[in-house]
Amino acid sequence: MLQNGRIKGLIFDCYKTLINIKTDERSRETNQRVSHWMLYQGVRIEPERLREVYKWKVIDRLNNSGQQHPDIRIEEIFAEICAENAYREIDPCWLGIETAKIFRTASIKKLEAYPQSRALLEKYRHVPKCIVSNAQRVFTEQELRFLGLYDYFDHVILSSDHKIKKPDTRLFQMALDQLGLEPHEVLSVGDTPENDIYPPQSLGMNAMHIHDAWRYA
Incomplete structure (x- = not known):
């Protein structure tokens, strides 16, 4: 997944990517x-x-x-x-x-962490990571914490904090700024092409569906 050291940072969606929820x-x-x-x-x-x-x-x-x-x-x-x-x-x-x-x-x-995603986070524990998710801070942060996922991430960007949602690319730009990396150095991982694949790609980032990323866990 991290191609010859070219990828220096990871961005993950939250729900249906890290957390299985209904x-x-x-x-x-x-x-x-x-x-x-x-x-x-x-x-x-x-x-x-x-x-x-x-x-x-x-x-x-x-x-x-x-x-x-x-x-x-x-x-x-x-x-x-x-x-x-x-x-x-x-x-x-x-x-x-x-x-x-x-x-x-x-x-x-239903509310549980995907074991494949947890394994992926553990494997790339030392790679800078950021969550970019359409989610509500008031309960999402706690869900990430009690599922044991929050501490894997250096930054957490949630749409409710900024009152804009993906596919707005400004959320991904915030992630780039916080990671301190160039777009080509970052890989976005998520479950929804319209939110997690196309918007970061439009900024010059790499992107991958979560099911494809699981193969690298």
């Missing part, structure tokens, strides 16, 4: 669990309304971002919902963060 955020069960938890935090909103309000707030935030490939911070959406539906005094900022975590927990059906 979620169901729209289900009644997920929203009912979150709604019930929110009651104990001072917020009253029915599960069906929670699902619809969340959906439309996300759509509105994305449509008014001014970005071609926008992202949100999910905790900001939940902070708004909590503030608008509180039945007693609350701290919306703190509660937005905690609700985002509960929402994630309630929606997860």
Whole structure:
């Protein structure tokens, strides 16, 4: 994978590349669990309304971002919902963060590290590495940590921090800047050609599908 020393840095996507995940955020069960938890935090909103309000707030935030490939911070959406539906005094900022975590927990059906990806990270432990992922910092960082993946990386760039998503090439440029390497010295690895292969290639980087990269573990 590291061609004769020409590749000096690696960029990895996160979900479906490092982490095998399945979620169901729209289900009644997920929203009912979150709604019930929110009651104990001072917020009253029915599960069906929670699902619809969340959906439309996300759509509105994305449509008014001014970005071609926008992202949100999910905790900001939940902070708004909590503030608008509180039945007693609350701290919306703190509660937005905690609700985002509960929402994630309630929606997860599968969450595990790919053993092939872990083996790949271990093999190239001493090569500078960066994650570039369309993901929410509020729970993704913790998932990387408790799955034992976070410390393999020198840098972690998540779309929610910058409110732009891949395929926006600015995220990959940030990774190059943080790694301190030239584009031809870096290999991007991911599962989605539209996000992980073509954008870095347009900057002059090398790119490989994760299933091809596993052969080098």
